[in-house]
Amino acid sequence: MKRRVVIVGGGAAGMATALGLESRGVEPVIVERDTEMGGKVRNWHKLFPTFTPASEILDPLRRSIAERNIECRTGVAVETVASDGVTLAGGERMAADAVVMATGFTLFDARRKQEYGYGIYDNVVTSADLEQMMNSGRVRLADGSMPRRIAILHCVGSRDEKVCQSHCSKVCCITGVKQAIELKKMFPEADVFNFYMDIRMFGPGYEELYREAQQSYNIHFVRGRISEASPMINGRIQIKAEDTLTGRPLKMSIDMLVLMVGMRANDDNGLLAASASLDVAPNGFMQSRDPFTGAVRSPREGIFYAGAVTAPKSLADTLAEAALAADAVVDYLNRTQR
């Protein structure tokens, strides 16, 4: 009999893990809360640092899942997890030989930083909103005109104790650089500013892209967080910040403010963890067994992790981890052969 593994979450991590397991003779079942597979990447336009369209990664994944007839239960949430299966909302029990949690993350709600005016006045958007606008093919101000000056603010809901998010979300720095270049390509006449605390260019090609943004696209980088944004009578937005390199306060009126929203832990991590006696890290993400050889293992035998459920990760890291998780699951199933 084929061994069965339940994968919680049908995003990039879940799908890639499922494919890895299937190719090794295990029967994966994906449970996705959303009505559609694909997770957060579904709403992304292009990926850093290569400007690869997100669909080029996601579509093959979805196609393979369909071709190999991997069972997907969409539109249903998981309420409890255990090493021998999960319970779905409504009480249905799904038995399994192992469980992989690939539940990902939640985008920080920018309305919690009220001082930036998201949801209060026009032309304040999040990085995710901008991707959707680019997907729809139309990036414009609320009145339909083109922005002439754009500010991108990094670390909104990351490294910010005031909103109880002290961790770094890792991907926003490079996303800010990527989006700045995209905006500059769309609006060559516009001035684009990045307001940052640190620029963390940790991945291959990131630093090069950062340099290119400055040298080829003339994108401005100002070290200092924006303290507040307020609406002006003429419909523009006035921002106040401090340029911490020159030590001077600055005021600037802009047309569009893009907030690089961070990745925060899912609210139901705590409940899921409690159902299986798993650990939640202080930042709310699930705690791996150890950060080295046990990154995809939970402290409980038979429960595994893949992707951003344990920490903010780029898509590349997530896909690599999915392969690792599939390996770890197969290894576990072989050891516990009945």
Next chain:
Amino acid sequence: MTFFAPFTLPFIIGAAVMAAVLVAKYTLWTIHLPAEDKRLIRRNMFSAKSLAAVWEVVRESLLHVRIWRVNPMLGYMHSSLALGWFLLIAIGWIETVAYLGWGWVPLQGHVFFKYFMPVNGIAEHKAGFEFAMDLMLTVVLSGVALAWIKRMRSRLMGMRRTTRHVAFDRIALSALWFVFPLRYVAESITCAIYGGGSFLTGTTGKLLGEHLDSATLDALSEPAWWLYSIALGVFFVAMPFSRYMHIFTEIPLIFLRRYKLAPSVEEKSYDNFEVEACSRCGICIDPCQLQADLGIDDVQSVYFLRDRRYNMLKLATANNCLMCGRCQTQCPVGINLNTLRLNSRAKLRNIPNEGRYGYLAGLDRSTGEGRTGYFAGCMTTLTPRTLAAMNAIFEAAGDDVWRADSDGGVCCGRPLMLSGETAAARKMIDYNTGLFRRHGITRLVTSCPICLKVFREQYDLDGIEVLHHSEYICRMIESGRLHVDRSDELYTYHDPCELGRGCDIYDEPRRAIEAVGRLAEPEHNRRNSLCCGASLANTVIDDKQQRRIAQRMAAELEATGAGTIVTACPLCHKSIERVADCGTMDLAEVVAKNILRDKR
């Protein structure tokens, strides 16, 4: 009769030292009072204020009415000791006069009357006096017993924590604990030898007489009186240097307060009266959230005043306080704890920097006019939903408003004030005052209670009515200028420290909320409301600690079952918003949401 025995020497010396120190302290403090304070004393001394002060002395120094209100057990303890001891002295004096007439009797003659005249010739009234003295001694002894219990098991007295004391306090405290039991023993032995006494000393004397022979009693008598005298002497010497300084100091304090003297943003001689009137009862410890939520136990008002009095105050202690004012509402002596802490900060910290404020010149780019000036406050610009709501309210009320701090206003000065930078704050205050005057406003509305407090207390804004937006909104609704729709929604309200205890505004926000919905009160509200933890006044605790305080207070608000937590301070708003599961709104938002536009 000379009324002298060697054993009285410790008492006489102790009393003389105490009197000399007290006279020296009070004289010096009075001499160093600023001229303005002296003028106030001269002006008010011969007025009804002095009579009111006498009455307050009776109520507070003898009866301790305020402590009764806070905690009846503690009230009884203090009253029994203070009033009981006072009556022991007073009745003792009357007794002496009754037996010896109006002649001069030295002090020790009154105090050790029983020793000097164990048997006196006049039989009439004797039983009465003996009974009264025994009764008072019993009352005082019961107070001492409670004091013992408070030291050992403070919870039995309704206090979770009690004060840790310095060496002088321990000496004085130990002496005081033994004064009355020793008096009881000495008088009982004298009664055993000579007879007399009433239900307490008389009965004990009889018992002693039955069990001990007269030679033993004679041998015990002198040492017992010696010990009693020594205990008194030690207490008196330690007293002016210990917490018991409050016994006498509260009296001049009450008079001076009645003469309108008060501490200010700068230290002055008057502060000595307040600082040394602290009895270190420790009532201020339990209400402190730094204590209750964070376990910080060495910064509370009692320790702050202690450190300041003994010149060992550190800036870190002075700064580690939310200045929420919860302790001040409970202080039985009514000490201005927040102001004293502020002027300590100013003394330790205030370094005027003239060059830093050059930018104030040429800053004013303000335009527009209006009879009402709206000073949003910098925290309000960080909560723009409140700002948008206020704009909607001003528009609906048909008020033409000049935005006082959008183009040219500077910080209200209160944050600088709170950190002791009084001189820098004064620059802000003078600048803003000039700005308000130039625009000729007659009303100043602010959304920030922190600004409100400094506008009301430190600005000279004669002719300009200063209102918090809760007062303004309430007035607009009640005068019919703002029409709102009342729904069934359940709200709960958090009293911001600076608005409630700081500016005494409790009802207006509630009336405004009740105009648009229903209101549920949390466990601690109004004068006892909890601090949100984000107070600008505390520059020591970190973000995590602030959050822990906020979580505790938000839990109480959520326990009301309300769907939305309403507050009227942008700082509280931010602090609650990040820890509460239910929605958080400013009062202005709640009202603006329910404005009926067509009625106008």
